[in-house]
Amino acid sequence: MAWGVSSVAGMNTSRIALVTGANQGLGRALVEGLAARMSRDDLVLLTGRSRQRVTDAAREAARLPTTRARVEGRLLDVTDTDAVARLAEELRARHGGVDVVVSNAVARVLPGESQAERADEFIDVSNTATHAVLRSFGPVLRPGGRLIVVASSLGTLGHLDPRLHHLFDGASLNQVESVVESWRTAIHNRTAQEAGWPLWLNVPSKVAQVAAVRAVAAERRPRDLATGTLIAAVCPGMVDTATSRPWFTDYSGAQPPARAAGPVLDLILTEHVDPALYGELVRFGKVLPWHDGTPPVEQDRFLTP
Template sequence: MVTGANQGLGRAVVAGLARAWGTRDIVYLTGRNRQRVEAAAAALAGDGLPVMPEVCDVRNDGEVRALARRIADRHGGVDFVDSNAAAGISPGVAYATQVGDLIDTNNLGTTAMIRSFGPLLRPGGRFVVTASDFGTLAGLPAHLHARFDTETMSIDDLDKTMLEYAAAVCSGAAAAQGWPDWINIASKIGQVAAVRIYARDRREQARQAGQLIVAVCPGLVDTRASRPWFTDMSKAQSPDAAAIDIVRLATSPVEPRMYGELVQHGRIRPWTGTALR
């Protein structure tokens, strides 16, 4: 299943999975607006790619848990999850008015998916969080690194950190605390931190079950959300091109070296922000 999938990258991932798996598997296309979700599913069906539409607002923990129960009842488990839902932010609009939805969607939505769908992951399954290359500690001053100590903190601790960050933005205290000016940076770091914590807690079970837990940086993608922030989109990928790496993670053999990491085009972007490997 893929969240945030009625448009852009999420829809392209759904299409790629449907092409790769055909009628052997059910691919769930989810989003928070029923009309847009059903329209996207109908359009893909018209292209010969039948998918299953489901409404799921990741900001609503109850909705996430309810969908997880329905999928568990229908199928017993899930083979692939792409936690892709992301809130767009707009230049020229005060961050204090945007940060709440950003954190609720990107961060609390990611951890809600981990809590509800992580236990449903079958042997050999893959849990992917779509993030970005901003999701490393290189984007933070050193004194804030302890806020994302993924070796010791829990998912609940991380949620608290992200809520405290949002409150600092709203109160005007974030700059004095040293947070980056662009709120997307802290959000992406929080998403990758969630993957690292979840992967740490599941490491032994995942190893035995042949599962992969990973964050993915697709690179610059030409979408409605990214266009306002970049004056030159000539080097941006189309959603279909960017989806290839994510579909490959779903359909290719698991690469243990990627476990718990942020991966871009098959290469690991280290958490500390040092050289790629």
């Protein structure tokens, strides 16, 4: 992907990048990395749902000595699907589209909290929002652009009970969304475990994120490959953040957010992407095969039902 000035609909326009969940952690590091590696005519939008935190984070990122591109804060609650759609339309109207979208928002759940009681917020932030970003920003992604969903190595199908595989394998985005809502209902009805759903929300949520990316990519593949456009899910590895730290007793392998952002930024900013990465879950530049993985067996010790 060439990172100079492009021509859209006969107009010269700078590159536009947007990161959700960008007040802190990996999202903040991605904004800072994009701002350092893009050009002075480009714009990086740092988004989140707290006006004060968005304002403060954007101001601090803009003042970093490494920053080259413009950085602006934008209030965005990713669980508000109408707000996501409005922002996408605004960027289309003002700039002719968007070049980079990173869907990174995640809800924080602590080990001692009830997974069932936190299910709605977790699913809304991780899955409903992912579906909204894919639906709204996919159509305004410029040729050669990047639409990236931050997921996890737990997002491969094999991490689910085999009884559930058919629900996600080869599913359309509408079907993925329907499965997610059925899972949500089963949690509330206390029938999820007997159907094979794990207690830990993170596993089905991440599998659903990757399935949603695969669904959208399947529909767009020929056109996107012809224009050098990339849609993919990424696993950044273990990141040392307030969200992830409580879940691990051994944190020796964790990366600070800035280091974890590096391979993701390399994937976004490289001019020529390996077509084999398109529509896949990518970790450190390599594809994690969709059908790999086994259901976690130690997770229940962290949880209260």
